Amino acid sequence: xxxxxxxxxxxxxxxxxxxxxxxxxxxxxxxxxxxxxxxxxxxxxxxxxxxxxxxxxxxxxxxxxxxxxxxxxxxxxxxxxxxxxxxxxxxxxxxxxxxxxxxxxxxxxxxxxxxxxxxxxxxxxxxxxxxxxxxxxxxxxxxxxxxxxxxxxxxx
Numbered sequence: 001x002x003x004x005x006x007x008x009x010x011x012x013x014x015x016x017x018x019x020x021x022x023x024x025x026x027x028x029x030x031x032x033x034x035x036x037x038x039x040x041x042x043x044x045x046x047x048x049x050x051x052x053x054x055x056x057x058x059x060x061x062x063x064x065x066x067x068x069x070x071x072x073x074x075x076x077x078x079x080x081x082x083x084x085x086x087x088x089x090x091x092x093x094x095x096x097x098x099x100x101x102x103x104x105x106x107x108x109x110x111x112x113x114x115x116x117x118x119x120x121x122x123x124x125x126x127x128x129x130x131x132x133x134x135x136x137x138x139x140x141x142x143x144x145x146x147x148x149x150x151x152x153x154x155x156x
Contacts, residue, residue, distance in 0.1 A: 001153065003028040010036040010154065012140060019143040022150035029147060029154045036154070037140045049081055049131040051100045068134065072142040081131035084110060087123035102126030 003026050007018040010031025018029040033039075048068060050061040068076050083102055085093035097104060103126065110125035111117045144154055 001028070002026060003152075006030065010038075010156065011040060012037060012136065015140055015143040015147070015154075018152065018154070019146040022147045022152040027147055027150070027152035029152070031154065031156045034156055036144060036156070037136060046134050046136050047081070047131060048076060048134050049100065049128070051128075051130070068132075068139075072138075075135045075139045075142070076132035077135070078129070079131050079133050080113075081128050082110060082113065083126045084117065084122055085124040086121045090124060093124045093126065097126045100126070100128060101130070102128050 005018075005021045005025055005027045007014045007021070007027060007029040010029060010033065014029060014031070015036055018027045021027050048061070048065070050065055051058055053061065068074065081100075081102075082105075083093065083096050083100070085096075096102065105125045105127050107117075107119065107122045107125060110122060110127075111119060113127075147154060
C-alpha cells in the first residue's frame with residue numbers, strides 16, 4: 001500500500017498526529033507494542049487543566065478544550081485538583097496558586113478531603129474544581145478510528 005506519511009509510535013502524540021495527517025494523505029502508523037498507548041500515554045495524558053503548564057501550553061490547552069469536551073461525545077469527566085506544599089515551599093506554592101487559579105484551603109480541609117495526608121509536613125493546600133480526567137483509551141481509540149476511516153492504517 002502506498003503511504004504519504006509514516007508515523008512511528010502509537011502513543012497519544014503519534015495517534016493524534018496520524019489522525020490529523022490522515023485528512024491530508026494516506027498514513028501508515030507503526031507501533032512496536034501489540035496495542036496503542038501501552039506506556040506513558042495512559043498516565044501522562046490523563047489530566048486536563050487548561051491552566052497547567054507554561055504560557056504556550058496554557059494557550060494550547062485552552063484551544064483544545066472544546067474538542068475534548070465535544071468530539072465523539074467528549075472525553076472529559078470533571079474532578080477536583082489539589083496542590084499541597086511544605087512550609088519551605090511557600091513561594092512556589094503561592095506562584096502555583098496564582099498561575100493555576102487555585103483557592104487556598106487550610107491543611108485541615110486538605111486532610112478532610114484526603115485523609116492519608118500527613119499533618120506534619122503539610123503547610124499549604126490549594127484547590128480547584130476546573131480540572132478534568134481524560135478518558136485516554138477513548139481518546140486513543142477515537143483517533144485510531146479517524147485514521148482508519150480515512151483509509152489509512154495502523155500496524156502493531
